[in-house]
Amino acid sequence: MSNSGCSGQKRHQQLENAFKGPPEAFRSKRRRTDNNMGRDLHVPDDYTVGWLCALPLELGAAKGMLDEEHEALPPRLGDSNNYTLGRIGQHNVVLACLPGYGIAMAASSARNMLHSFPKIQIGLMVGIGGGVPGSQSHDGADVRLGDVVVGERVIQHDMGKTERNGYFKRTGVDSQPPNHIVTAVNRLRGDHKLMPSKIPSILAEMFQRHPFMKEHYARPTTASDQLFDADYEHFEACDGGKAATCDNCNSSRRLARPTRRNEHPVIHYGKIASGNQVIKHGVTRDRVAGDLGALCFDMEAAGLADAGFRCLVVRGISDYADSHKNSRWQEYAAAAAAAFVDWLENGEETYWITDGLDEFIGDHDELIQLTRDLVACKHIKACVASRPWTVFQQVFGKRSNLMLQHLTVKDIEIVVRTTFNNNDDFRRMHSRNQQQAESFLTQIMNRSSGVFLWVRLVTQSLLRGISNGDKISDLQKRLDEIPENLEDLFQKILDTIEPRYRQQTAELFQIHRAHPSISALRMSFADEESHETWSDGAPEPLTMDEFVDRCDQIRRRIDSRTMGLLELDKHDKYTNQEYG
Template sequence: MHQDDSVDVVIVTALEKERDAVLRYLNSPQRVETKNRVVYKSYLKHENSESGYQVGVLCLGGMGNVLASSAVTQAINDWNPAVIILTGIAGGVQGSERVLGDLIVAEQIVGYELGKLTDVGTESRFEALRSTHLLIKKARNFPDQKWAYDQRIISRPDGTSRPIPKVHFGVVVFGEKVIADTITIPELQHAWTQLIGVEMESFGTALAVYQSDSVPAMIMVKGICDWADLNKSYEWQEYAADVAAAYVVNFLRSNPIRCRESNRVQPRVAPNFSGKTKIMLCRRLSKDWKDLADYFDIPEYKRARFSQGYECQEIWEWLQDRNQLHRLRKALKFIDREDLIELLGD
């Protein structure tokens, strides 16, 4: 994997409404198409520091652990992130201190659907994985004033002004079906007394992390949008997703974990080259596009997809997607095409 493709943190959402909530809190996220999937990238500066994270936002486009496992495995292979965070909305388990719009953080992720069918009924065979202990510890000590008073958080749909959403830590169960009955949650609580929520992507995400060679840190933070019962509705989804996004992005600003490149600094502002500059440079570069591709270590499989006669344009867009156009001057000088540098201006 080329260094320019690396990402420190991948934020995973199942639905577009969850992804859009995250994007609201990031600084100028760039849309990037990669391997038939659209992702967004942004640089997130740490508070009181010149360092920060390169963040990738990955939307699965649907629910389910199989989809989550496949997509997160690909993201780990492509980007080698230090952290995976699953966020969005989830069904909560009612408790005396929990209300709609609160957050749940999964310390333990438990699958409840596997089992053995017998003459006397179904014998449950639970599967369990854990979030990364260090991230859980940092999340437990993350103060409310660092995120809960963010002025960008949207209004509660019930019109109330509860001071701040609460963050609850415990067991989250996963399955492949949306729960909307009065039986399932009470039955699960008998086996898992610390149960706080239910959702459909956490185990697939955690399993992809567990099975990877690099084993990035992983945590799940979601907003409670319903109680997984007969009263399910869409009313609280937007707010729950927004609160979760506010928490996650502000949590990352606190620099909770060292990234793969501990000295990563904010990338340069992308130069604003005109379309005319692009046309003139590409016309004159001609067959030297191969040297330029070699300089930037563009993989062979990427080059094979270049449209014949438009290779320079493809390289330009490849660099633009990665905020690397500022490197063109040095590249042109290195391949002995200094005559083209003047086209880029000062």
């Protein structure tokens, strides 16, 4: 039955958004919670992505892309498929492996999947294929082992009739992905022009989650990617069987190709030739591919359109569809194709940056669990910052980390020494008692914990002490009284403000909060106790002396009322010293 409750335009919009996250209309209204286990129990209608594979090794690669695997659901009557259920990004995915090769097998499995999971909106056929190298392929694409071919169109190459003069007229099915999938592919295709492929990083993450897979799905050596002349047949062993490798093949018939900049798989977009027969003959490969403009061959995709399973076909190139084909590249090629789909479904990466975990007021365990949940999603990269509290070091300490205070030691030293060496009174103290002065400067640097704002505020306080005639011993006592924690330091500074100034201090902070980039001149007018001199109209233009006097006065008022927490910058803009 058609979805009569949806207008055509609304339905099209739902499909266009398919790769951006499951539309609300596609989400099951019947998801239940297992109260005993605390888990979501999924139902068939929850699954909107159907992923078919032809070989177990292709299914293994697909399972490696799952962010999480769901419990199996009871099979529907008459469905012989065996399903793996899970999630990739925001999409619930159902995986199935065909019971055998060929178009008919693919069509049968696709029909069963659509029957058991009626809400599928994104169809995928992902696995390995035989590549068409060099000039015979579409636009002369340099297709090599481990590359990925994304099907813009699938052509059944072996169905037709032979007419007069032996001419073969092809009558097989041509199909292409639905528009909502093409839109998503085109978005990703545009990204290829701006950034490198994410397939290597996706595979690296898969190996990190499943270390055992690396033994089987790691990339073979480039030296094993050998392409021979199309008319040169593979060397046969003496017993009449085929040799497992091309070690005994005539190396003079091997084609030389330019070395690539790196070993990353190249993604090609074009036609895929599909049929019921395995192509293991270089001349036939080139002839058929030349007629169709195909980039690769497979044995399943042509059967899916007739089954109503309009899908995107993605093939990792595991051989050159000639007599030299072997299984060495199959696992890696399957993984590369699966990684492309993972990239497609997850879309752009999201970077989640959380600063000041230690400032969180609440349950730290909840905050830690939220961060862990974010990191579990492959398309989210998380970066957190905190003071070195034990509760966070225990959880995140083993991950890649930087101790910022270690990186700023030299810069802090430069700031401290420059500030005090520029003061004439301190230089005289230093010349009279060098050891005591050096010890004093070292304590400032050590207590800063790499925080420049702490250094700035503390040096301001110490310089005021020097201007008041403090000795080194007096400065040492002043330093010992200064908290090492910024919040405590802020409070101590505020407590030192004279009581009669505190109302004016609050007003200055309020003005800054409302207008953070206000100029010194405007600030001087905003701070006026009475606006009678200019409220009746625009104020008279100021002379240069009046301008300088106003700016100088507001500078001194800000300094005395906020004790350095607010200041005018060198461009006479009123700024706030950033916290942190």
